[in-house]
Amino acid sequence: MLRSCIGGGTLRSLCVRRLTRSALSSTKAQFSSAPTRYLQPPASADRVPLRKQLKEEAKALRSHKRQRKETEEASREEWELTVGVEIHAQLDTETKLFSRAATSISDIPNSNVALFDLAFPGSQPAFQIATLLPALRAAIALNCEIQRVSRFDRKHYFYQDQPAGYQITQYYEPFARNGYVDLFDYDGIAPEDGERIRIDIKQLQLEQDTAKSQEYRGSRQLLDFNRVSHPLVEIITMPQIHTPATAAACVRKLQAILLSCGAVTTGMEMGGLRADVNVSVRRRGEAPGQYQYDGISGLGQRTEIKNLSSFKAVEDAIIAEKNRQIEVLESGGVVEGETRGWTIGSTETRRLRGKEGSVDYRYMPDPDIPPLVIGEDLLSSLRASIPTAPDTVLTLLVGSEFNLPIEDAKPLIELDNGARLEYYHDVVDILRTLQVDQDDKTRAGLTRVASNWVLHELGALLAKADQAWDAETVPARSLAHLIDHLQRKLITGPTAKLVLTTIFDGDQRPVPQLLEEENLLLRPLSREEYLALAESVIALNPQMVEQIRSKKQLGKLGWFVGQMMRNGEKGRVEALKAEEVLRELILR
Ligand SMILES: Nc1ncnc2c1ncn2[C@@H]1O[C@H](COP(=O)(O)OP(=O)(O)OP(=O)(O)O)[C@@H](O)[C@H]1O
Ligand SMILES: [Mg+2]
Ligand SMILES: [Mg+2]
Numbered sequence: 001m002l003r004s005c006i007g008g009g010t011l012r013s014l015c016v017r018r019l020t021r022s023a024l025s026s027t028k029a030q031f032s033s034a035p036t037r038y039l040q041p042p043a044s045a046d047r048v049p050l051r052k053q054l055k056e057e058a059k060a061l062r063s064h065k066r067q068r069k070e071t072e073e074a075s076r077e078e079w080e081l082t083v084g085v086e087i088h089a090q091l092d093t094e095t096k097l098f099s100r101a102a103t104s105i106s107d108i109p110n111s112n113v114a115l116f117d118l119a120f121p122g123s124q125p126a127f128q129i130a131t132l133l134p135a136l137r138a139a140i141a142l143n144c145e146i147q148r149v150s151r152f153d154r155k156h157y158f159y160q161d162q163p164a165g166y167q168i169t170q171y172y173e174p175f176a177r178n179g180y181v182d183l184f185d186y187d188g189i190a191p192e193d194g195e196r197i198r199i200d201i202k203q204l205q206l207e208q209d210t211a212k213s214q215e216y217r218g219s220r221q222l223l224d225f226n227r228v229s230h231p232l233v234e235i236i237t238m239p240q241i242h243t244p245a246t247a248a249a250c251v252r253k254l255q256a257i258l259l260s261c262g263a264v265t266t267g268m269e270m271g272g273l274r275a276d277v278n279v280s281v282r283r284r285g286e287a288p289g290q291y292q293y294d295g296i297s298g299l300g301q302r303t304e305i306k307n308l309s310s311f312k313a314v315e316d317a318i319i320a321e322k323n324r325q326i327e328v329l330e331s332g333g334v335v336e337g338e339t340r341g342w343t344i345g346s347t348e349t350r351r352l353r354g355k356e357g358s359v360d361y362r363y364m365p366d367p368d369i370p371p372l373v374i375g376e377d378l379l380s381s382l383r384a385s386i387p388t389a390p391d392t393v394l395t396l397l398v399g400s401e402f403n404l405p406i407e408d409a410k411p412l413i414e415l416d417n418g419a420r421l422e423y424y425h426d427v428v429d430i431l432r433t434l435q436v437d438q439d440d441k442t443r444a445g446l447t448r449v450a451s452n453w454v455l456h457e458l459g460a461l462l463a464k465a466d467q468a469w470d471a472e473t474v475p476a477r478s479l480a481h482l483i484d485h486l487q488r489k490l491i492t493g494p495t496a497k498l499v500l501t502t503i504f505d506g507d508q509r510p511v512p513q514l515l516e517e518e519n520l521l522l523r524p525l526s527r528e529e530y531l532a533l534a535e536s537v538i539a540l541n542p543q544m545v546e547q548i549r550s551k552k553q554l555g556k557l558g559w560f561v562g563q564m565m566r567n568g569e570k571g572r573v574e575a576l577k578a579e580e581v582l583r584e585l586i587l588r
Helices: 002-006 011-033 050-078 129-141 244-260 311-330 376-385 390-398 406-434 440-465 476-487 493-504 511-517 527-540 542-551 554-567 575-587
Strands: 079-090 153-156 166-169 176-184 196-208 212-216 220-224 231-237 273-283 291-293 296-299 303-308 338-341 350-354
Touching: 050 079, 050 311, 079 244, 079 311, 129 176, 129 196, 129 231, 129 244, 129 376, 166 196, 176 244, 244 273, 244 311, 244 390, 244 406, 273 296, 273 311, 303 311, 390 406, 406 440, 406 476, 440 476, 440 493, 476 493, 476 511, 493 511, 527 542, 527 554, 527 575, 542 554, 542 575, 554 575
Parallel strands: 303 338
Antiparallel strands: 079 231, 079 273, 153 166, 176 196, 196 231, 212 220, 273 303, 291 296, 338 350
């Protein structure tokens, strides 16, 4: 740890030493682990030299991508793709939907299971009212009309992960209808969808999750009933999406909204959210297709790809399924309504089963569960407490108060479930107080400087250490003090980065104390010292000076600045002042 090396010498020299040593050992490691084919001559004449092989592979990949793009464009002109998405998200609740068993997923398998969850004969459902709160927050955040009365239904199918032989869901009378989600260009929608597209949401329904199956030694299945009856919200979009990229953007946005309104705590990466995509194609020139869905007619036959667990899988599976359907239709075949699966890294969807018509599920109202009646007072208190929507936060961050580029505003909102944004606000607040004596222009620029440090400098350290976000690793106060010192030119940029690394590695001293004790505060060079330094680098490079003077190659001044920083005492030469003196000496 860096902290332990501080005692024996100056922080700067020790860090350089530490870096050199670790750089050397990593170089060594690279060499020792390099495949032997680098070091040995080719064993036989037909072995292609590696560089050539890599070049050919890169060329093949480029041509494959080009071909895929061309096929995509050609097929887009001829075929219309339609996609509707169903999202299943695990609600942030302490209990299951109809029992008081805990929802914790980290406990040992089959430890959180009530009799009703296992469908023991005679056990009865006891609806847990608290599970409704995150569901309602989701419905409000998705602009839905909340139904004052809704009911639960049984959807029958037989599978090992469903002990009752039916799933309790809301088929006939869901608790929320007619919502929408707006997707913007910055959400990553396809260019042909323009700056904004609105996707209507047909309904939100409460339902039970299934048990988790796990394959065991190939032929057996292990079942963990901890997940069974975990409260889920199913969100169903209308078939209004026409590109794979927009479908992926839609799932990403729905996840962001659910996280930000506190309906869920985990996203796709942790298995807390799964997506099913429904895909159909239709030849543009031909008569409308014979299928319809909730008032939208003229559609092609849909297939459904179940259980997608990443945004990339959503996009890739839709591309593959669209291409498969086009191929079937172009060769005179018929697309069958079926459920299909997708394996990550694959290029094709695979048939799982023919799609049962809704009749086969034998939907029926659950006779054991009374209707859900939602009061206006509950709704208005939830509406008042719902956090600001991500789009509104984004507008604020790119607006005049924060003036951030969209490329910074988006990750600030999305990273670490909002914790990064909270930290950023803390840094800005403290920084504004520290810089209260500065002029308006400097103070206005603080928001951008802070986002650069929070996202890029701190982000790079986290990435390098492969470490998860923790606001205490570098306390907001420390980062604000560091930026304050830098803004006041009390330290140089490289020193600020070095100190950030030191704190990141565990040094807990307050920044002013650390800078003082390690002698890192900038002791500005005098004018005479700048002049002497500039003269020495000028004297060593007369030709360059001549080029700058005669050909007006002012860009070369930067090279001289670099020389001055290298030759001068580390951390004491300021680039702007160096350039000022150089201009004076060379261009006068
Ligand atoms: N022809 C079509 N092409 C593309 N998408 C479609 C088409 N018809 C319906 N969809 C989409 O399919 C989805 C249907 O979801 P819904 O939950 O209503 O039925 P389901 O898939 O039979 O139900 P579940 O999978 O929950 O048993 C919606 O997202 C809808 O937009
Ligand atoms: Mg559905
Ligand atoms: Mg479905």
